[in-house]
Amino acid sequence: MTSVGVGRARQWQTVEMSSDSLPADAFGTLRAIVEDRRTNMLVDRDREVSEDIVRDLCELAMWAPNHKRTWPWRFAAFSGDGRVRLGEACAQDLIAAGSDDEFKIQKVRSKYTRVPCVLVVGSAPDDHATFHDENRDAVSAGIQNALLGATSLGLASFWSTAPVIDGAHTLELCGFESGTRLIGMIYLGWPTGDTLPGMRPDLEINIISS
Ligand SMILES: Cc1cc2nc3c(=O)[nH]c(=O)nc-3n(C[C@H](O)[C@H](O)[C@H](O)COP(=O)(O)O)c2cc1C
Numbered sequence: 001m002t003s004v005g006v007g008r009a010r011q012w013q014t015v016e017m018s019s020d021s022l023p024a025d026a027f028g029t030l031r032a033i034v035e036d037r038r039t040n041m042l043v044d045r046d047r048e049v050s051e052d053i054v055r056d057l058c059e060l061a062m063w064a065p066n067h068k069r070t071w072p073w074r075f076a077a078f079s080g081d082g083r084v085r086l087g088e089a090c091a092q093d094l095i096a097a098g099s100d101d102e103f104k105i106q107k108v109r110s111k112y113t114r115v116p117c118v119l120v121v122g123s124a125p126d127d128h129a130t131f132h133d134e135n136r137d138a139v140s141a142g143i144q145n146a147l148l149g150a151t152s153l154g155l156a157s158f159w160s161t162a163p164v165i166d167g168a169h170t171l172e173l174c175g176f177e178s179g180t181r182l183i184g185m186i187y188l189g190w191p192t193g194d195t196l197p198g199m200r201p202d203l204e205i206n207i208i209s210s
Contacts, residue, residue, distance in 0.1 A: 033152050038198050040156035041114065043189025048079065049117040053153065054188070057119070060149040061142030072135035073142050074122035076174035083112040085173060086120070093167025108163050112185070115158075119146070119186040120170070125179030139183045146186065156191035159184045 023029070054077045061073055078086045087109040094105050112118045123139040126132040143159060150157040162170065162182035171180055 030148075033148050035198065037147055037151040037157070038195045039158050040191055040195045041158050041187060042191055042193040042195065043115050043156045043187075044192050045114065045116060045189070047116060047190045049155065049188045049190070051077070053155070054117060054119060057146040057149045057188075061121070061139075061146040064138050064141035064145050066138040067134045068131055070124065070126060070131060070135055070138075072124040072126070073139050074124055074174070074176045074180055076120045076122075076176070078112060078118045078120065079116055083118055084109075086118060086170070087112045089169040089173040090163045090167065092169040093164035096168065097164050112187075115187040115189040117188040119184075119188060120162075120174050120182060121146075121184045121186060122171070122174065122176045122180040123183050124177065125181070136181060136183060143184045143186065150188060154190070156187075156189050158187035160187065161185070 058073075058075045058077075061075070062071070064073075066072065090112075091105045091109045094101075094108060099105060121139060121143055123136045126135055147157045147159065162185050164170070165181050166179070167182070168178070170182060171178065174180075174182075176182075
């Protein structure tokens, strides 16, 4: 049994941990990483994010909870000219979806070259409606794992929405099966600057104990 402090400094309480494998003050460390993660696009475009790091982040993502063990996460990592191909595929998906917004289409063509690495994360489809939705939940939880891993390594990250969530051109380029939903276009890079400090509203929680 390990005892760790939980909560803000003025609200410390002791919780008995059931695992001996965690380092002392694991919660404090986790909390620091969680609160330190910021959506940040200020990165060095020319400093690569290694494939090993990308693999580590994807493996972290796969430790997210997943109902029915459907293992729904799908990953495709883009760097170099691959980022240009990703932009073109997304632009073609916008056009196929009926967009005639030339400004937006042109922007999508070049947007992924702003960072050295873009990790596209998809959620596999499921015939069962509930599992289909829960797959997406699991993938989102996985993305957060990856973002926290990136933060812990000193990487900047940015979770952005795909231009078309099920665009056929992007799915094909990624090697994802038809019906996969694109849950995150994750920008990764080494930071050159900080964003604004993070903030969250005060906690509100309804405690029902009897
Ligand atoms: C599912 C999801 C999709 C997002 N898509 C975008 C996006 O398309 N563009 C964007 O600027 N930010 C996007 N964000 C990032 C949020 O804007 C960001 O998390 C929010 O501003 C809070 O900032 P923080 O991450 O630094 O706490 C997305 C976040 C989530 C969870």
